Amino acid sequence: MPELGSFIDLEALRERIVREREPLRNTLIICGGTGCQASRSRAVIEAVREELVRQGLQDGVRLRVTGCHGFCEQGPIAVVEPGRTFYCHVRPEDAADIVSETILQGRVVERLLYTDPVTGGKVRTEPEIPFYMAQDRQLLSQNRLVDPCVIDDYLAIGGYSALARVLAGMSREDVIREIQSSGLRGRGGGGFPTGRKWAECHEAPGDEKYVICNADEGDPGAYMDRCLLEGNPHLVLEGMMIGAYAVGAHQGYVYVRNEYPLAVDHVRTAVRQARELGLLGPNILGSGFSFDVQISRGGGAFVCGESTALMASLEGKAGEPRPKDIHTVVDGLWHKPTVLNNVETWANVPSIALQGAAWFSAKGSPGSKGTKILALTGRIKNTGLIEVAMGTPLRTVVHDIGGGALNGKAIKAVQTGGPSGGCLPVDRFDLPVDFDALAQAGSMVGSGGIVVMDEETCMVDVAKYFLAFLQDESCGKCVPCRLGIDRMLEIVTDITEGRGTLEQVELLEDLADTVGQTALCGLGKTAANPVLSTLRYFREEYEAHITENRCPAGVCQALITYVVDPEKCTGCGVCLRACPHGAIRGDKKQIHEIDALLCQRCGICRSECKFQAIRVH
């Protein structure tokens, strides 16, 4: 393709693509995101391709391999256009049916439809699925329309028109003012106003400035940035170009972790395509603005998601944070003014530039505007990647989108914001997904991980899990983080193993506060949140561990005993054979017994028993 020399060239190319595609109405969309690939969507894609060739339809039906659709647990996902018929758990053997039934004859293949776990009924199209119904998918809905490796797809849905608009008619100050009045706040966790960051960088002295896209997503269970980079890399690039223009940068970096091979691959392809079209490089679209992007792969250290550690890593140094008494917008990468934003923040920029600040700020709560992508996981019926307007109550997220608790258990808490966030109890589920409201409640939106926990989750154990994660990922530079997290973990481990004292709880609180206030970087400053929030809302669980030597949720191995419920036990002997420690005795058809001295509390008998006759005390 020739380079685009002007705005007119871009529009002409877009028109040509749309015109050429007009006759091809039938489209089969198959998700090729990491989630669906893990459930073998590649084999499905190959099977469908072969089937289309076999039926001679390869030119009549478009097969589009897209990024993530969000409903990963139902993968591989296929959607047939027109009509948006939604198929889940598609296997390679289903290819023939999908092509000959749905595409050729417009009939629905019943067995592949989604079954609503709440009502038990079948649902035909994507918008009718309750998981999607309560969402507001501004960014994620584009994934369905775009093959991430085909720039034409992105151009066909109006891609790069925001860039053209900005370069053609907006001054730098205009762009910054627009972002400022949109109320966009950093999606990586901090929630810092993006417009203010840009304005400060724009005003910072110096000719050489940089923009960085932070794709070093490390929260356990969170994958919104991966999904955006994998599914729609051009959207992120376009955002970066607009940001670079606004602050006056000519070089950008995408710092993406090497554990995201597909994202690295797609971003690389996208950068190459954009360079070929002249959308990256010198004199973009004849505007005189020059900008290029380099991709840098990170080694996967959690701390490198912190801005200064990330910059150190980009410079080739060890990924350790440095004090931020002078902000990175003045003294950042190679001591030059630098704007660093999260993938999702960049992805929000093009639509603000195109549709205006008012359109963006119409959604959301007073302090937090727009939509937020959340990774919903835990003990609920529907899990996956969701997008809701800021200000949506947690209750809607957990019950309407998540479908409520699994197996009739009671939901106890929700953990938001990953290792740096906190746990909120069920009576706080009216709280909105909002930067300020969640921070006030002792948690945070963070990058958007939401883990739902039910009555079988021990909150002390949760705190211990996150402390162990943070201890592992702390860089070790400053004392409060290195030693403080270590000591907090020591205390919490003591409590879960029955050695805790009430004085230790007070010490834990004091220490957690110290770490939170004095640590060097964001990792340490928020490391105390899991402890502080569980102490704030679930103190009685800590106390039960200490004073009653009891784990109320039945999780902490040192504090529980397994017993056979004589009313339910049928004497089938399954547990007796399953126990690896020989701790269960009993004759056939007689009630069995567990020897508390031999029992290692592994829980195998409990999971094997078909009659729920083994209980935890």
Place this chain on the structure above:
Amino acid sequence: MLRYVTIKIDGAFIRAPRGTSVLDTAIEYGICIPHLCHVSGLTEIGACRLCIVEHEVAGRARVTTSCTLSVQEGMVVWTNTDKIKRLRRNIAELLVAQAPNSRAIQDVALRCGVREVRYPFRNQDCVLCGRCVRACAEIWQARAIGFVGRGKERRVDYPFGRRPDFCKQCNYCVQLCPMTITPCEGPMKNGEERLCGNCESQLMAAEENPDGCIWCQLGEGFQCGRYV
């Protein structure tokens, strides 16, 4: 030509050359801010966090390290509020629980108000203050030692664990190391560690004048910037 700014430390107006840190300024004027990883002339890394102060910005107090905070015109800093004292004591307690076998650390803990240690002692040989690493790289341009590993694994070591030829064997790293100064009664054995507290009487003057430097003997132990 030096340009001066006026800042306010603990309510006192102080003139300081532009570009210096709050910690250096405070030491210069006899205000005691305990510190460990700071060594005059080396870059500040803000690792030990003992020199924290409250920096008042727009009516809100921000806790930050004074070694990395450069003086600016009109800056307001509090070095010895109740909050800072508590945080500093907790950090010093973590340090002394980790490495009780150093008079320097024992002294600094005492100066920071540690009177009991609420954690089990660990008796390690290094607190990772990084004085040696920075001195080697910045004063001698040798870079013969550096930090290796992350988090709990972090330690000071030669490249690949072997002493390189470019180590000048100047011993400067040893001279700066706070761990080389053993407690007065000799090193404590495993299981016998305690907070020494022998020099507690010296603190009587400090209690009357909490944020003033009293030229205490404690400073010699942890190589307070005042003595260099």
